[in-house]
Amino acid sequence: MFGGVGTFSHNLAHALADSGASVTVMAGWPRTEKNIEPVDKGVAGDNPQIVRVPVLGVPPRHLWYQISNLSAARELFSKCDIIHGQDAESFPMIAYCKRTRPKLPWVVTIHANPLLESYYALRSMIALEGSLSEFLAHVVGFPFWDFPLRGDARYADAIVPVSESLSMEIQKYYRINPRKMFTIPTGVNIAHLEEIARTARLHCVGDDTVKIFYAGRLYWRKGIVHLLKSLAYLVNKFQFSDFQLQVFGRGPLEQKIRELVSRLDLSDNVTIKGFVPYRQLITSMAASDIVCFPSIYEACPLGMIEAMILERPLVVFDKPFSRELLGHNSELPLATSTEDYSRCLYSLCTSKDLRKKIGTHLGAGAREKFDINAVAARYLKLYKNLLH
Numbered sequence: 001m002f003g004g005v006g007t008f009s010h011n012l013a014h015a016l017a018d019s020g021a022s023v024t025v026m027a028g029w030p031r032t033e034k035n036i037e038p039v040d041k042g043v044a045g046d047n048p049q050i051v052r053v054p055v056l057g058v059p060p061r062h063l064w065y066q067i068s069n070l071s072a073a074r075e076l077f078s079k080c081d082i083i084h085g086q087d088a089e090s091f092p093m094i095a096y097c098k099r100t101r102p103k104l105p106w107v108v109t110i111h112a113n114p115l116l117e118s119y120y121a122l123r124s125m126i127a128l129e130g131s132l133s134e135f136l137a138h139v140v141g142f143p144f145w146d147f148p149l150r151g152d153a154r155y156a157d158a159i160v161p162v163s164e165s166l167s168m169e170i171q172k173y174y175r176i177n178p179r180k181m182f183t184i185p186t187g188v189n190i191a192h193l194e195e196i197a198r199t200a201r202l203h204c205v206g207d208d209t210v211k212i213f214y215a216g217r218l219y220w221r222k223g224i225v226h227l228l229k230s231l232a233y234l235v236n237k238f239q240f241s242d243f244q245l246q247v248f249g250r251g252p253l254e255q256k257i258r259e260l261v262s263r264l265d266l267s268d269n270v271t272i273k274g275f276v277p278y279r280q281l282i283t284s285m286a287a288s289d290i291v292c293f294p295s296i297y298e299a300c301p302l303g304m305i306e307a308m309i310l311e312r313p314l315v316v317f318d319k320p321f322s323r324e325l326l327g328h329n330s331e332l333p334l335a336t337s338t339e340d341y342s343r344c345l346y347s348l349c350t351s352k353d354l355r356k357k358i359g360t361h362l363g364a365g366a367r368e369k370f371d372i373n374a375v376a377a378r379y380l381k382l383y384k385n386l387l388h
Helices: 007-018 061-067 070-077 093-100 114-126 132-140 143-155 164-174 190-202 224-236 254-263 278-287 302-309 320-326 338-349 352-370 372-387
Strands: 024-030 049-055 083-086 106-110 158-161 210-215 243-248 270-274 290-293 314-317
Touching: 007 024, 007 372, 024 070, 049 061, 049 070, 061 070, 061 143, 070 093, 083 093, 093 106, 093 143, 106 143, 106 372, 114 132, 114 143, 114 164, 143 164, 158 164, 158 372, 164 320, 190 278, 190 302, 210 278, 224 243, 224 254, 224 338, 243 278, 254 270, 278 302, 290 302, 290 338, 302 314, 302 320, 302 352, 314 320, 314 338, 338 352, 352 372
Parallel strands: 024 049, 083 106, 106 158, 210 243, 210 290, 243 270, 290 314
Antiparallel strands: none
16 A cells, blocks of 8 residues: 555555455655654564655655655565555656556545645635635645646556545546546444444533534634634524534644634633544544534545444535435435534534434444445455456
8 A cells, every 4th residue: 555544544454454465555754853764664574564654744745755765665566466545645656657567556546636625725715714825735736636636547547536426526527437436435443433432431421511523624625614603603693602612633724713713702612622642532522412524525534434433413514525425314404504504503402312313323324334344345356356
């Protein structure tokens, strides 16, 4: 596996290894003076084996990651039957590999559409609510995301969007051969999530204050600005203030978010926790009453799936990704505006029965579809088809 070891890649690598595959993951680490070893090959015999290679900490990191580690990648690829890359991290490495080993199959998982990410970064600046860093990354830096996807489309043996909505988007904008596109969703380690949830419930102290959870990078597309405005509407329009929102994450809008919390007079209701370890994050999610996922654009968001597995009721905007993940659920309102988002919140805040009903329904539907073992089985089937 090539291109990092985030939560999804980590879960998939372990699920593949548990299924009997021999898995090596090539991931980057920041190049610093303290980090003088050029390559950390991990522990021999481990499965999955994690190989760490140095990468420059300046944009475009995915490009430096590939260019500076050609020799390490070449050595690893010589021992593999198939290469599984992630998004922009796969090109131009895939083109180099195909010239030296043209019959070595490549699978590339796609998690986002660069065109729409650029569009929403531009919209955030027009609304005067975005950040310069996001504008530079996704508007000015658009070619660094667009060109790799076009390269993946040309050289990969299989392109795997993580949702049907994303599959339709990139087919529309990038004209990828539909015969080499295979939609496989993001998956989660359900057993691990439920083990954390059991621990969280043992230490959960019940009270009447509604606990609301948000986690995500603090920038415009994730909807944090819309969420705070909805909470202000909840307090002022619906006269409901018996809630506590915990915000997990960091990002370029963090200072603006703190200022907005103060300006909207929500300081007593909102706590910004910043970045926390994964276990603490899931513990807080499991102990919450409502999970807010106000993103404007996503493909198959891991946090939303984790909330569903934990049977937490979700408040989301009516977007293609949310309709696809949540399915048909007349009890679960999908917001169409900031004010409507507030109405959805009010409905859940004032009804424990509705929260329980929606959470149970979401959990039942998510366990089969997003189990990482089922996702790994679909990838294994795809690998075998490409090898034969």
